[in-house]
Amino acid sequence: MKERILKSLMKIEEDYHVKILYAVESGSRAWDFPSKDSDYDVRFIYVHRMEDYLAIDQMGIGKKRDVIELPINNLLDITGWELTKALRLFRKSNPPLMEWLHSGIVYYQAFSTIEQMKELSEEIFSPNTCLHHYLNMASDNFRKYLQGDEVNIKKYFNVLRPVLAAQWIEKYNQFPPLEFPQLLESLIPAGELKTEIKMLLKRKMSGEKPALEPKIDIIVDFLNEEILRLSDYTRTINVNSPDCTPKLDHIFKKTLKEVWS
Incomplete structure (x- = not known):
């Protein structure tokens, strides 16, 4: 190729x-x-x-x-x-x-x-510029794809990736790596949330045909809370x-x- x-x-x-x-x-x-x-x-x-x-x-x-x-x-x-x-x-x-x-x-x-x-x-x-970009992307995709009772499994990543990118900027004050597994390993502690995300990642990469399934509350709740928290955080930084x-x-x-x- x-x-x-x-x-x-x-x-x-x-x-x-x-x-x-x-x-x-x-x-x-x-x-x-x-x-x-x-x-x-x-x-x-x-x-x-x-x-x-x-x-x-x-x-x-x-x-x-x-x-x-x-x-x-x-x-x-x-x-x-x-x-x-x-x-x-x-x-x-x-x-x-x-x-x-x-x-x-x-x-x-x-x-x-x-x-x-x-x-x-x-x-x-510019952490401000990049944070706003990733948070706007995450918020828009959250409204588009994660509001119903059923969710296409691929759509979780349209929100997870920008949320973790924003978390990286907050934590390290650096532009985030592109590789999602690196973001996941660095930012999400071991536990049920990380396990659920890893399972979704494995299914996505396997080529499994995407389908609507009952939403995974622990992931949706995490994303909603982080979008709100990070939105508040962006108001506290002012870097020229x-x-x-x-x-x-x-x-x-x-x-x-x-x-x-």
Whole structure:
């Protein structure tokens, strides 16, 4: 599958006249709980030619798109962000982009851009931004999927993962690892709750066809209580992140020279 992904990335470079700097897995495979039928969610960062940036309209305005998206099939979902878009989002500690930088499954990496970004990631990391992102995700999914008397077993993880990610930020003041088993082992003590979650995880990864089942009260109650508690916690923190724009400008300019000189 990696060979197929790399061929798709090479074709993107040819078709769009860009250079890809970084490509990773971002979905359930990166979270270390894929099902047997899980697709591949490939995300990448790319840079245009120098002359494409020498215009009065920046990338993302008018016809100058700052996203490349391939048609999704039943196995492969490939989407990329242009470098200046990625750096602007990075400046705001954008959680999806931060997840790309922390992915343990790297399909491709070239040039020094990503290493430079990773060196800045601790300085740029905003616990407020990331906590709000994960809590909003958890709250929305809790309302969508866990309100009825019956629940699809896969939907628990749409709430568990962001809740544990938020707990990690609270506990360690760091961006959380993507791998769900690591979050589970680090944050949930031994007991009935952990046992129930592990059983669900095993069933999910076995490829068992998802079905509606009576909700598991101990998991639903835990999630509800944590969402409320963490929401209160977010109101107590106020961290001002430094302005790293000059450093990000430097990364952009250096990348252009490195890639196209």
